[in-house]
Amino acid sequence: MLRFAPSPTGDMHIGDLRVALFNYIVSKQRNEDLIVRIQDLDKEKNVEGKDEEILALLSLFGIEYTQVIYQSESVRYHSAMALELIHEKKAFSCFCSPEWLEKRREEAKESKKAYSYDDACRNLPDELVIDNMSPFTIRLNRPDEAIIVNDAIKGKVSFKPDAVDSFVIMSQDKTPTYNFACAVDDMLSDISLVIRSEEHMSNTPKQDHIRASLGYDKKVEYVHLPIIKEDDSFSVKWLLEEGFLPAAISNYLISIGNKPPLEIFDTKDAIEWFSLDNISKSPVRFSIDSLREINKKHLKNMDATELSRYVGFADANIGELAKVYLEEASTTKELKAKIEPIFAVKEIPQEFTDAAQAMTKTIKGAPFFEEYDDFKNYIMKESGLDGKNFSKVLRFLLSGAENGPDIALVYKYLKNYIGEIVK
């Protein structure tokens, strides 16, 4: 069983999507289920509706899952297990105040040492614990020995007991902390492999330690993906709004820091050849320009009629025309901005006003020509225009722009619409 565990606290980020994609691909390869666990423990940070939005995005990207679990619904299990740990003396109540701990952290920082809890409350006499009415947290005893995490990408990584620390598993308000809830839930869901971002690396020994303390023998496999370096932060929603295709975004996210056998592919193809062994150990760079290139290639491969829908039509000719415009546009949004002016009222520069009037008149009176050359020759002859007055003006009239693709190509796909374009 694999899992994707997003928190509904903001827009889904490309890094989150990459993690989801990898989990999905590997779940298919291993023929295991993928579940989605919404990490909604932090009531303050949860954003209404984000869970639904994340689920909708997963569907849009073709990521199939068998179950959705809301973490907040299993808090009673978390409490029960914390209690068990206390009974077995594997965890203890800690009465240290947040303010005092904060002070300790600052001291550690000033003396340039790594902060670690001093276990002050670990061996409190029972009567002191019982009689104490102050709010408390529950901490798990730090491990006696170093914990080795065997990561599929990074290899064996060792964490000393102090690095794992006697960390908090239940906060004062009786809610489980992230690491505790996460470790327990992975255990309860019988998760066999966790693929997540590198920033969770230091949580891994903590989560292993929690399960070991609970007597859970099964080893969970871990893969920590190198982080994505970005110049700006990109949300999936934004990329979609900018006119990037889900197929292209997936393609790109699977490609970076990887060794795909080909440049353009869909997620189904990736299931055939994807291997965690090929993932780079170094951080990967997210380049919007590279994404644009890949998006362009996906648009080029798209069915013409389907493509035309993205720019507001339902006609293969417009789809083909859009492909011609791909030489200067990379997203559906940009294509739309190129196609729309063609059918809009044209604004002709002052110097060409007369020529434009003459040409408009000629075009309106012209018969239908299958070939551009015939059309061109006719217009040229009938209007008496030549040079700039001909080529520039014709381009303005037909495309609504000063520059653009070869006008013969434009004509090829637009010839049936001349009446609508030149008004």
Next chain:
RNA sequence: GGCCCCGUCGUCUAGCGGUUAGGAUCCAUGGUUUUCAUCCAUGUUACAGGAGUUCAAUUCUCCUCGGGGUCACCA
């Protein structure tokens, strides 16, 4: 600062002891194109530094330097 990762053309990278160190992109030049762009061809540019191991290090080890991650009663 502690711990943990990473360090190849300007950029993104291939390479897993012996290579003319490959590709993509950028840049430059030439060509195609009655426009801008595209496209094609050609060209410049890299193993962070220093020790070691070895017949042989880009590749293995250590140190320095540089970059990143993490050190919460957040997830």
